[in-house]
Amino acid sequence: MEQIRVELFGSDARVEKAVGQARNLSVSKAAVLIVGENGVGKRTLGRFIHENSGRAHQPFELVDCSLPAQEVENRILGHRDNATGRFNKGILEAANKGTVVFANIDCLDEEFQKRLHKIINELEDYDIDVRLVATTTKNLSKLVGAGRFYRGLYSIFANNAVTIPALRERQEDLQRLARHFMAEATGAETEVEIDTIAMDRITSHYWANNIHELKQVISSSVNNNSSLLDESAYEVSTQKTVNFMGEDDSDGVRLMSLKDAEKLLIKKALIHTSENRTQAAKILGVSIRTLRNKINEYRTEGSSYFVNLR
Numbered sequence: 479m480e481q482i483r484v485e486l487f488g489s490d491a492r493v494e495k496a497v498g499q500a501r502n503l504s505v506s507k508a509a510v511l512i513v514g515e516n517g518v519g520k521r522t523l524g525r526f527i528h529e530n531s532g533r534a535h536q537p538f539e540l541v542d543c544s545l546p547a548q549e550v551e552n553r554i555l556g557h558r559d560n561a562t563g564r565f566n567k568g569i570l571e572a573a574n575k576g577t578v579v580f581a582n583i584d585c586l587d588e589e590f591q592k593r594l595h596k597i598i599n600e601l602e603d604y605d606i607d608v609r610l611v612a613t614t615t616k617n618l619s620k621l622v623g624a625g626r627f628y629r630g631l632y633s634i635f636a637n638n639a640v641t642i643p644a645l646r647e648r649q650e651d652l653q654r655l656a657r658h659f660m661a662e663a664t665g666a667e668t669e670v671e672i673d674t675i676a677m678d679r680i681t682s683h684y685w686a687n688n689i690h691e692l693k694q695v696i697s698s699s700v701n702n703n704s705s706l707l708d709e710s711a712y713e714v715s716t717q718k719t720v721n722f723m724g725e726d727d728s729d730g731v732r733l734m735s736l737k738d739a740e741k742l743l744i745k746k747a748l749i750h751t752s753e754n755r756t757q758a759a760k761i762l763g764v765s766i767r768t769l770r771n772k773i774n775e776y777r778t779e780g781s782s783y784f785v786n787l788r
Contacts (some may be wrong), residue, residue: 487519487689488651492643496523499640511583511618511635514642515752517690520613521581523642528577533609536555536576539569544585546666549561549589556596565566573608573653583612583635584621591628598634610634615752620725620788645688649681652692663700676706684760686750744772745783754787 487493503510504527512520521540528538537618541553556568570580578584582589586594612635619636621627645652654669656677661670670681685691699706744762759769776784 487523487642488645488648488655490643490648490651492641493648493651496640496642497526499638500527501530503527503534503638503640507609508638509612509635511639512611512613512642513617513639514613515615515617515644515688516686517688518642518644519689520642523580523640524577524579524581524611524613527611528609531577531609533576537573538577538579540579540581541569542581544582547587547590550586550722553596570597570606572609574606575608577609577611580610580612582614583631584614584616584618584627586631588626588628591631593635595628598631615751617788624786624788626786637649644685645692646683646685651679652681652685655689655692656696659696660694660700664699672706679706686757686761703788740772741776741781744769744776748787 500510500512500523510524510527511609512523514520523711524540525538528534541550543550545553549679552566552568554568554570556566556571558565567788598610618627618632622629622632645655653672657669658670660666660672664670680692687694695712696706745757745764747758748755750760755769755773756766759766762769773784773787
């Protein structure tokens with residue numbers, strides 16, 4: 479089994495605290511909630527917990543709860559293949575004695591959240607022993623308070639939350655990781671220095687998808703023989719991580735009024751940033767005051783997403 483390279487998380491005190499918490503929790507059976515933005519390494523930390531536990535040589539299973547609801551339910555509970563008639567075990571059964579990670583647990587269908595809570599509480603009756611880890615980009619406590627996440631399911635993970643800070647908040651880690659990924663992309667055996675002006679470009683970028691995005695940008699720059707000073711170098715990640723309008727959406731926007739298109743774009747920006755208004759305003763290129771006024775306007779109109787927005 480490949481060992482997790484914990485040093486790639488960074489050396490910031492908050493990161494070291496998170497890794498330390500994860501290491502301490504790994505020796506217990508307690509369920510763990512890992513919180514952080516996209517691309518900070520939540521799933522990697524989940525595997526780190528598994529590999530540092532007494533279950534390291536047992537199964538490790540992960541399900542992305544942001545996938546279509548039926549697909550997620552089938553993956554967790556198992557399902558019969560219509561073509562072969564064969565029953566495929568769900569990950570709770572397949573990972574017996576090991577670890578299961580529910581990535582993006584906040585995306586679970588609300589009715590299935592209640593069902594999953596009941597199933598987890600009954601696992602011992604079926605001689606199933608699994609370590610549970612969940613990841614989220616959201617504040618689940620606030621979602622519970624807003625009635626958007628099942629309190630019972632949240633209570634399973636709530637006592638052991640580990641938070642990984644965003645990369646842009648850790649300038650020293652950002653620079654060190656940039657040099658590391660540059661060395662990795664160029665095949666250098668030692669850490670590569672990056673020109674000061676190029677590093678300034680890196681440290682001023684928003685990095686919405688954090689470490690994942692940083693690695694992608696540097697790898698693409700090296701592969702395409704482009705400069706890190708070139709704006710186009712960052713478009714690789716922007717197109718994939720901050721592209722709010724997919725092909726289907728853009729077709730729909732052309733048939734919308736300008737006001738409805740604006741509302742949709744603001745909604746997607748808020749979803750993309752886990753409802754962080756400061757981040758959403760920055761990406762949209764408006765002031766936080768303008769964004770706040772728009773949200774209040776949509777609330778007054780009764781738009782369901784904005785009425786329930788925290």
